[in-house]
Amino acid sequence: MKMTFRWYPDAHAVDLDYIRQIPGVTGIVGELPKPVGAVWPLDEILSLKRRVEEHGLALEVIESVKVHEDIKLGLKSRDTYIAAYIETLQNLGKAGIKTVCYDFMPVFDWMRTETARRLPDGSTTLAYDPETISRTDPLQADFALCDWEAVYSHDELARMFTLYEEVGEKGLWKNLEYFLKAVVPEAEKAGVRMAMHPDDPCWPVFGLPRIITGEKNIDRLLAIVDSPFNALTLCSGSLGCSAENDLPRLVYKYASMDRIAFGHVRNIKRLPDGGFEESAHFSRAGSLDVVAIMKAYHDAGYQGFLRPDHGRMIWGERGGAGYGLYDRALGAMYLSGIWETLEKTQGIR
Ligand code: DNO
Numbered sequence: 551m552k553m554t555f556r557w558y559p560d561a562h563a564v565d566l567d568y569i570r571q572i573p574g575v576t577g578i579v580g581e582l583p584k585p586v587g588a589v590w591p592l593d594e595i596l597s598l599k600r601r602v603e604e605h606g607l608a609l610e611v612i613e614s615v616k617v618h619e620d621i622k623l624g625l626k627s628r629d630t631y632i633a634a635y636i637e638t639l640q641n642l643g644k645a646g647i648k649t650v651c652y653d654f655m656p657v658f659d660w661m662r663t664e665t666a667r668r669l670p671d672g673s674t675t676l677a678y679d680p681e682t683i684s685r686t687d688p689l690q691a692d693f694a695l696c697d698w699e700a701v702y703s704h705d706e707l708a709r710m711f712t713l714y715e716e717v718g719e720k721g722l723w724k725n726l727e728y729f730l731k732a733v734v735p736e737a738e739k740a741g742v743r744m745a746m747h748p749d750d751p752c753w754p755v756f757g758l759p760r761i762i763t764g765e766k767n768i769d770r771l772l773a774i775v776d777s778p779f780n781a782l783t784l785c786s787g788s789l790g791c792s793a794e795n796d797l798p799r800l801v802y803k804y805a806s807m808d809r810i811a812f813g814h815v816r817n818i819k820r821l822p823d824g825g826f827e828e829s830a831h832f833s834r835a836g837s838l839d840v841v842a843i844m845k846a847y848h849d850a851g852y853q854g855f856l857r858p859d860h861g862r863m864i865w866g867e868r869g870g871a872g873y874g875l876y877d878r879a880l881g882a883m884y885l886s887g888i889w890e891t892l893e894k895t896q897g898i899r
Contacts, residue, residue, distance in 0.1 A: 566605035574886035577610035613651035643740030750788035785814035805850035816859030831881035
């Protein structure tokens, strides 16, 4: 297992030198702030890599290369965007990047209704309230409610909602298959593992289809192209929104098959109304058994990348929702501590 940390090169950027001071973290999960669908030029990738390396860290994973909506919708223009995607993967491969995280969620990426819910200990966290979602019209929404980039105009959004109605779940699977069959063989040649991030939360939101939601569908995804280059970013918090997803079992199953290239490990607290809030990584703080999840990675002999996931805002820190330094650093230490314990107590009775 190689411990990494997500870093955004933007206004909320956490200082790379601070990340380097977190024991056990050696790698950065980075990205270029490019418009969706644009080719990432090799020189810009190389300069990002250099910037990270100048701080004593390695650029290990790219999170993420977003998939253009026309690909997910299966529009004619998709072939142009697929060609651009492949070119980006080739450039990443040339720069020595081995893993790319991506997702196939229509329109929105991860969705929350609050970015600063106060917890009893005074920290604030991200939360999802199903009632807020059910009374929100996404076309009229106050987008501050949702943590996604409001990159679309009202008219574009309305158009996409209509198109997705026609596409439905069935069409989305077909479009995913088309994408993977075109991209995975090229990713393989470029030496880059495609690591699909599950839908977050793992159910349809605002009536838009979502398909990477649990074991049956993950099996189906992996069968589309049966290759270690068609792999997963196994995100415990996203799949953990549903109690039906038994995380330690899923981690063990897919890691043993060598189909996890990247792991996001965090905890969430499922609430009785079907919503959830993001808790500290510590098992007792939420609904997931983080020790059992780490043990599953360990017992399956996991060699890939792992990162702590969203953090709460603690100690008065201000920063990008879920992506401050302090609580994620605590998460990294907690995960590394569990890992070290697993390593050192192997065989000890
Ligand atoms: C949220 C992240 C996601 C992830 C994308 C991958 O915190 O895990 O935004 O990066 O879904 O494309």
